[in-house]
Amino acid sequence: MKNFKTIALALVVVLSTLSVTAQTKKINTAASTINWVGKKVTGAHEGTINLKDGALVFKGKKLIGGTFNVNMNSITVTDLKAGQGKEKLEGHLKADDFFGTDKFATATLVFKKVVTKAANLYTVTGDLTIKGITKPVTFDLATTTNTATTNVVIDRTKYDIKYGSGSFFDSLGDKAINDDFNLAVALKF
Helix, strand or coil, X not given: CHHHHHHHHHHHHHHHHHXXXXXXXXXXXXXXXXXXXXXXXXXXXXXXXXXXXXXXXXXXXXXXXXXXXEEEEEEXXXXXXXXXXXXXXHHHHHCCCCCCCCCCCEEEEEEEEEEEXXXXXXXXXXXXXXXXXXXXXEEEEEECCCEEEEEEEEEHHHHCCCCCXXXXXXXXXXXXXXXXXXXXXXXXX
8 A cells, every 4th residue: 555655646746747847838829820822733822821729839948749720711812802813712712622611610730749850940740630631741840939930731632622633633734733732830929
C-alpha cells in the first residue's frame, strides 16, 4: 500500500510538471491571414479565407502541437471586382463541386507530428479535414515569439474536389484547373 501511494504521488508530480511546461497560445484570428492561390492553364485566382479559431502548443520555446478550424464560408476572391465575376467564382467555390460549404462549413487541421528542422523552424505533419475527408499534409512552419508563418500546397483532388481536374477529365484544354492550390498562412498569437 505504501508503494502504491508513492507511485501515485510520483505520477501526480510528473503530470503536474508536464502540464505546467506545455503552453497553449491561442491564435489572434483577426490579426492572422490565410491567402490562397488556385492556378489554371490560362492564369490564376487568389483570395482569402478566415480562421475560426486555433492554437499552437509550445513546451518552453519548442513547438509541440497545434489545432486549427477554418471558416470555409469566409472564402473570398480578391483578384476580381464585384460585378466582374467575383460573386460567381465565390459562389462556385462554395458549391458542392468545390468545397460544399453548406454541408462542410469548417475545415480542420490537427498537428500529429512536429520535428525541429532548425531554430524556430519545424516540419509539421498534420491531419487536414476538408469536406469531411481527412488526409495527412506536411509543411514547414517558422515561428517567432508571437507569430508563425507557412506556405502549404494542398492537392484538392484528395478531398474529392475534382472539378476541372485534368487528372480526372479528358479534353479540358485551356479550361483545366491545377490539382494543387497554395495557402500562405501568417499567424499571430
